[in-house]
Amino acid sequence: MPRALSASLRRALESRASGDANxxxxxIDHPNLxxxxxxxxxxxxxIRDGVTWTAMPFEAALLSDDDQPPTAQLSVPNIDRRIGEVVRGLTSPARVTLELLSSADFDLTVTPHEPTGTPxxxxxxxxxxLIEVEGDVQLVQGQLKGWDYLQRTWPGRRANPSQAPAEEPAPEPPPAPGPSV
Incomplete structure (x- = not known):
């Protein structure tokens, strides 16, 4: 299925030269971080959304775009070992988001670069x-993999006694006092 891009954006992305960089x-996010x-x-x-983003010469391949779940390779230099220690210390896969923005949305004359509006x-x-993470003193590499919706069971949750216990029936009221004999 082709992606819907505007004609001007497509021209800018496919042009040989442009004044703006992508x-x-x-x-990289994880509950343990x-x-x-x-x-x-x-x-x-x-600076973006009030947060400083660290400049790093990482490599991220384009995600696959076929009938399989999206995949790509990610390589990050282990410049001061912090990245490697953080990522390799996780016990479950980290969640990753990749975003492309234009440098035209930032003031490149100040350091760190700040947004000129709302990029x-x-x-x-x-x-x-982020799965299959490997690293050494120079480089941390891993595979980015999207969710495979075709492998998801349906229904996603099943009711069982531990998740949905039955209500205890209300106790029966004591019998009403009758006439004494």
Missing amino acids: LVFLT AEPVRLVLNTVDM AAFYTARNLY
């Missing part, structure tokens, strides 16, 4: 999971 914002890891594919940190992503990939 910025990739990467969020105090706060999400936020990276931007840039040489200078950026809007023109491409977003949510609900990806």
Whole structure:
């Protein structure tokens, strides 16, 4: 199924040269993390939604777009070992979001770069999971995988006594006092 892109956005993305760069914002989140890891594919940190995104030269391949769940490879330099320690220390897959924004939405004359308005992503990939993570002192790599809706059981939840216990019947009232004999 083809993606719906406006004609002007498609021209800008497919042009040989442009005055604006495409910025990739990467969020790695997990319940065990105090706060999400936020990276931007840039040489200078950026501020977005009031949060600083750390500039990092990571590589994220384009997600597959076929009948299978979306997949891609992610490689992040383990520059100061924090990324590797954080990601490898997780006991379950981390949730990942990739967003593409235009540099035209940011003031590139200040450091860190700040938004000039309310930047809007023109491409977003949510609900990806980081699996098969490997790392060494130089590089942390993993596979991004989307949810496979075809493998989901239906119904997703079943009622059983532990999840939906039956109500205890109300106790019967004592018999009404009758006439004494």
